[in-house]
Amino acid sequence: MLKYSLRRILGMIPMLFLISIVVFTLAKLMPGDSLSGEIDPTNTNPQYIAEMREKLGYNDPLPQQYLRWIGNFVQGDFGKSTRFKLEVSAVVGERLPNTLLLGLTSIVFTYILAFIMGSYAGRKPYTFGDNLIGGLNYLGLSIPSFIAGVFAIFLFSFTLGWFPSNGSVGIGLTDGTFEYWLSRLHHVLLPALVLGLLSTASYTQFLRNDIIENSRKDFVRTARAKGTPERKIYNVHILRNSIIPLITFLGFDLVAIISGAIITETIFTYPGLGQLFLQSVGTRDYPVLMTLTMLFSFLTLVGNLVADILYGVVDPRIRLD
Amino acid sequence: MEVTTQKNSNVTTHPSRKSSSPWTIARKKFLKNKLALTSLIFLLFVAIISILAPYITTADVTKVNIGQMSLTPSGDHWLGTDKSGRDVFTRLLYGGRISLLVGISCTLFVIFLGTLIGSIAGYFGGTVDGLLMRFTDFILNFPFLVFVIVLNAILFGKVNGLWVLIMTISVLSWGGIARIVRSKVLAEKENEYITAAISIGCSPAKVIIKHLLPNILSTIIVQATITFATMIVAETGLSFLGFGVPQEIPSWGNMLNSAVEPDVLQFKLWIWVPPALIITITILSINFIGEGLKDAFNPKSRR
Numbered sequence: 001m002l003k004y005s006l007r008r009i010l011g012m013i014p015m016l017f018l019i020s021i022v023v024f025t026l027a028k029l030m031p032g033d034s035l036s037g038e039i040d041p042t043n044t045n046p047q048y049i050a051e052m053r054e055k056l057g058y059n060d061p062l063p064q065q066y067l068r069w070i071g072n073f074v075q076g077d078f079g080k081s082t083r084f085k086l087e088v089s090a091v092v093g094e095r096l097p098n099t100l101l102l103g104l105t106s107i108v109f110t111y112i113l114a115f116i117m118g119s120y121a122g123r124k125p126y127t128f129g130d131n132l133i134g135g136l137n138y139l140g141l142s143i144p145s146f147i148a149g150v151f152a153i154f155l156f157s158f159t160l161g162w163f164p165s166n167g168s169v170g171i172g173l174t175d176g177t178f179e180y181w182l183s184r185l186h187h188v189l190l191p192a193l194v195l196g197l198l199s200t201a202s203y204t205q206f207l208r209n210d211i212i213e214n215s216r217k218d219f220v221r222t223a224r225a226k227g228t229p230e231r232k233i234y235n236v237h238i239l240r241n242s243i244i245p246l247i248t249f250l251g252f253d254l255v256a257i258i259s260g261a262i263i264t265e266t267i268f269t270y271p272g273l274g275q276l277f278l279q280s281v282g283t284r285d286y287p288v289l290m291t292l293t294m295l296f297s298f299l300t301l302v303g304n305l306v307a308d309i310l311y312g313v314v315d316p317r318i319r320l321d
Numbered sequence: 322m323e324v325t326t327q328k329n330s331n332v333t334t335h336p337s338r339k340s341s342s343p344w345t346i347a348r349k350k351f352l353k354n355k356l357a358l359t360s361l362i363f364l365l366f367v368a369i370i371s372i373l374a375p376y377i378t379t380a381d382v383t384k385v386n387i388g389q390m391s392l393t394p395s396g397d398h399w400l401g402t403d404k405s406g407r408d409v410f411t412r413l414l415y416g417g418r419i420s421l422l423v424g425i426s427c428t429l430f431v432i433f434l435g436t437l438i439g440s441i442a443g444y445f446g447g448t449v450d451g452l453l454m455r456f457t458d459f460i461l462n463f464p465f466l467v468f469v470i471v472l473n474a475i476l477f478g479k480v481n482g483l484w485v486l487i488m489t490i491s492v493l494s495w496g497g498i499a500r501i502v503r504s505k506v507l508a509e510k511e512n513e514y515i516t517a518a519i520s521i522g523c524s525p526a527k528v529i530i531k532h533l534l535p536n537i538l539s540t541i542i543v544q545a546t547i548t549f550a551t552m553i554v555a556e557t558g559l560s561f562l563g564f565g566v567p568q569e570i571p572s573w574g575n576m577l578n579s580a581v582e583p584d585v586l587q588f589k590l591w592i593w594v595p596p597a598l599i600i601t602i603t604i605l606s607i608n609f610i611g612e613g614l615k616d617a618f619n620p621k622s623r624r
Binding site: 015018019022026029030138139141142143144145146147150151153154158165255258259262263266267277278281282289292293296297299300301304 | 458459461462463464465466467468470471472474475550554557558561562563564577580581583586587593597600601604605608
């Protein structure tokens with residue numbers, strides 16, 4: 001297991017190398033200086049641009065430029081944002097906690113909701129409650145997240161007024177106080193629910209089907225024959241077997257949260273990495289754009305890796321070699 | 322969808338009446354599935370009225386009419402007008418043309434690429450398989466949304482917007498299909514009829530096209546349906562974010578884009594609810610059709 005994990009992690013390196021080449025090529029295809037952000041895009045004086053290009057080494061051969069860029073990148077020097085006039089790492093670092101909070105809340109809610117709905121539907125299959133949950137699930141799987149987001153804002157923010165419709169924290173609150181964190185939680189709740197909609201639906205469906213399948217197995221019959229109370233059979237014997245496979249979805253969640261965050265954060269104008277990404281496309285802030293592209297690709301790679309490794313952990317029958 | 326039904330009717334005209342062919346069984350099962358059938362009829366209805374849009378409404382889709390901004394639904398404008406004074410119903414029809422066109426084109430490209438690469442990798446095996454599958458893994462490891470947006474940002478303005486979108490979406494989405502097709506081909510090519518075909522001197526291309534693909538066609542059709550739904554979500558989602566179909570072309574996603582403004586979202590329901598509903602119902606019905614097809618092609622299911 002350890003050997004396999006190590007091999008997979010090492011196998012990530014060539015993949016990362018290839019992705020970095022793609023990102024570098026894309027950056028080169030973009031107009032202007034999209035890597036270091038040292039050239040001011042608003043200054044169109046050709047002499048200035050030529051001077052800066054020479055100074056920054058843009059007339060060097062491409063492989064040399066690539067090596068310099070990736071060298072800086074590995075050392076944590078991502079260049080300068082042309083829009084904020086700040087180091088990219090500072091701009092990204094400022095938004096990162098917001099996205100982390102959003103992602104974590106979304107996963108927590110996904111687990112809680114899916115656990116409740118899935119175990120109920122699995123315990124009482126083909127009843128009214130199960131059909132209702134099944135119907136909701138189908139809707140959750142079919143409705144695109146941006147439409148769900150728009151409806152959620154309309155219903156919960158505007159009509160009912162339960163949640164704020166934008167931002168990450170209320171105005172005039174000092175950092176670190178209890179009210180501050182409460183307000184942040186209040187702001188993150190609705191986006192997190194929308195972000196977790198798809199995975200909640202698939203978790204619930206999976207849990208329900210797995211519980212139904214397990215409840216027909218021999219160990220359940222044995223437990224019943226021994227006289228184990230029905231509640232204990234479901235809560236201990238079956239649930240223990242059905243919950244473990246869910247862990248494998250965690251890796252895919254990571255991947256889903258990245259794309260999901262771009263859409264959800266834009267709808268809720270939530271100041272996280274996804275919103276920053278779209279803004280950087282809109283304002284042609286290429287250094288930020290390229291850094292985020294690298295970051296998202298890296299996280300996707302990690303997510304897929306985690307999913308693969310967890311498969312092996314959960315189901316020893318899957319041969320890893 | 323239409324292709325399948327035609328193929329089915331060809332099969333039924335066969336003189337042998339002893340036992341029905343797998344296609345006939347599948348068609349009968351599908352026709353019994355009321356939910357899938359209703360969905361199919363709905364989808365065809367949406368497609369037909371979108372295609373016939375110029376004959377159904379006479380209003381100009383692109384014309385901005387300052388005098389008729391944000392009108393509520395009335396006899397003149399069945400679904401009201403948007404903030405630029407354009408008729409929402411007309412835009413819904415024309416938007417359907419674009420959204421369905423993008424969805425279908427992407428699906429065709431994705432299925433073509435995925436089937437090509439998956440079947441070659443599965444059939445030849447060995448080094449070819451290794452290389453092609455590493456490449457597929459590489460494509461699958463890209464965060465889809467991120468790269469479509471970046472590619473669109475680079476290519477925007479250089480080539481016609483609609484085809485840039487279709488190409489970028491397709492190039493980044495075929496990985497899943499390739500994996501499924503490959504695994505199906507791997508299982509199927511162990512059969513004797515494939516060995517027989519090879520032994521009588523069929524070229525690899527002929528074995529794949531004439532013998533392998535027809536036998537995995539049901540899987541491909543089901544995957545195509547699911548892909549179609551995914552592609553419509555991708556197009557409308559990207560357009561909603563402002564990185565999909567160019568703004569001047571009406572599409573369901575572009576129409577929904579106006580819901581970003583709190584004023585429209587809160588008070589002008591007729592502008593954003595119709596596209597939101599039609600997208601959701603279209604995707605739901607495509608999914609129902611997909612489930613129906615999966616069920617119909619599954620010999621184990623009895624319905």
